[in-house]
Amino acid sequence: MTSIAAKMRTESVSLFYGKNQALKQVTLSIPRNQITAIIGPSGCGKSSFLRLFNRMNDLIPSTKVEGQVYLEEQPIYNARIDVVELRKKVGMVFQKPNPFPMSVFDNVAYGPRVHGIKDRVHLEEIVERCLKQAALWDEIKDKLKTSALSLSGGQQQRLCIARVLAVEPEVILLDEPCSSLDPISTMRIEDLMQELKRGYTLIIVTHNMQQAARASDFTAFLLAGELIEFGPTKELFTAPRDSRTEGYITGRWG
Secondary structure, eight states, rough: OOOOOOOEEEEEEEETTEEEEEEEEEEEEEESEEEEEESEEEEEEEEHHHHHHTTGGGGGEEEEEEEEEEEETTTTSSOOHHHHHHHHHHEEEEOOOOOOBBOOOOHHHHHHHHHHOOOHHHHHHHHHHHEEETTTTHHHHOOTBBBBBOOHHHHHHHHHHHHHHHHSSSEEEEETTTSSSSHHHHHHHHHHHHHHHSEEEEEEEOOHHHHHHHSEEEEEEEEEEEEEEEHHHHHHHOOOOSHHHHHTTTSSSO
């Protein structure tokens, strides 16, 4: 299908919440420095699948994972893995912007400080770099000391992306990052994703078929916890191999 090397991959992964099976034997490779979209109807396991990649499901009681997930061919589901270090490498941006109730500067500097960076000049360099990467610097460079909660929704989401970038991840997970944003803010986030994939691997969960078609390079279609189809986005949307995929993306059901 593609010669692009995999940054992360899952191998026969099943996920259980207690007795409820959310994912069933999912095997999938995430291409490096590409945007991979995860689509499917509500309740199909999209967000559960996304959270596998940085073990966020571990925080939910009675969760059990079978199979394995790899980052650069290193298994991340084993007793020796440092989960804090994993989540530094695989950062997450959530559906609703969630800036900390502190200044813009302190939001971006938070992660580096936690990881031991105390020098003010170094922190200032990190904050400026990450706000520029998140296409936010020019808008708020004079508001670094103001509360992050005073920013617009779209600005808050880009600030959250800058906060993830500040700890220098390799992979960025985005769980419906535009669902609460207006069309202009959504466009800015999508444009930003295209810039970021030059240096990062991105995985996005979205309900928006148009967004998946516009913004992603590869698309995976999940249904009832199973991977139905995966491939280059253009091919999946124009010539899906499975009738269930065609029915979903054309809006006949789901």
